[in-house]
Amino acid sequence: MKVVFMGTPVFAAEALRAVAAEHEVVCVYTQPPRPAGKGYKLTPSPVQVTAEELGIPVRCPTTLRTPEAQANFAALQADIGVVCAYGLILPQAILDAPAKGCLNIHASLLPRWRGAAPIQRAIQAGDTETGITIMQMDAGLDTGPMLLSESTPITATTTAAELHDRLMTIGCRLITQALNHLPQPIPQPAEGATYAAKLQKTEALIDWAQPAEQIERTIRAFNPVPTAYLMNGAERIKVFAAELAEPTTAPAGTVLDDTLRIACGHGTSLRLTHLQRPGKKPLPADEILKGWTLPKGTNLAV
């Protein structure tokens, strides 16, 4: 089939690779190159890099609301659109342009976790499983009928990094299946819909008033991006992993000992096990403790 692919991050780039392996991808839409990295250099999206590698034409419109943009899209005369973490709202005219509409690869078991950050929110909420859903896009936010889905477990140690990679693999497999067989879409259940709000930078600052269990989940959900962190004075310390520790009566945020054990809300505590100081590499606690520690008695919640 003639496919138009729309996506931006690595997750989508792999999906593009999978689709292109079995179908004719006539054009790729992605976000324009943005300043990034040390030199603030314009950096093309992973999808753009992959598309160029595959020799597929790339378009980077900043909006799809204009008649010209929609006409350009329709002129491709694609059979179907595949959308995966694109980052632009698709107007009805775009959704309707391909003969078979547009399919979306979504990283959750719909209708749970519709929206921008399904992987992270599932971990943060303590879900024990999540998955990939392939759906037929409609006007709503991730509300379209579902063609295929597959679940995968979330354990007590699953990080967003790991889950992302696992879901990416599943996503590639399912989108290929969906394109090849075009299963009959079934409507999403009316019950159980939740929304995965976009990650805010401010959420990454650890709130010590929360119970240790909740903080630990957030740390896993935010690893590797945006990465949970704490402030030690002016020093911003990134936290990649932690484990639940013994109860305490100390106020939340108190550094309880010299081995990175910190008091959390409701009398709980957490021991940081993998962290990164500014300008340094991420290190396991036993390594970093050879030359540095958080001073006992410090209150990080201030």
Add this chain to the structure above:
RNA sequence: CGCGGGGUAGAGCAGUCCGGUAGCUUGCCAGGCUCAUAACCUGAAGGUCGGAGGUUCAAAUCCUCCCCCCGCAA
């Protein structure tokens, strides 16, 4: 020229401002103690201080250029 931090024994760090050939923790090796140990004691090995120039009687430390890593920001 977006802003900033850093590269010193296998690992993690101090020392750099106020030049005088390097120190701490840990690891490693040998020995001791112990019922035993990731515990303790004793001893030993291990570093062209990121690279190249320059200043100096003398440079990890001051000056110039280069390489590499990282944070912010997107």
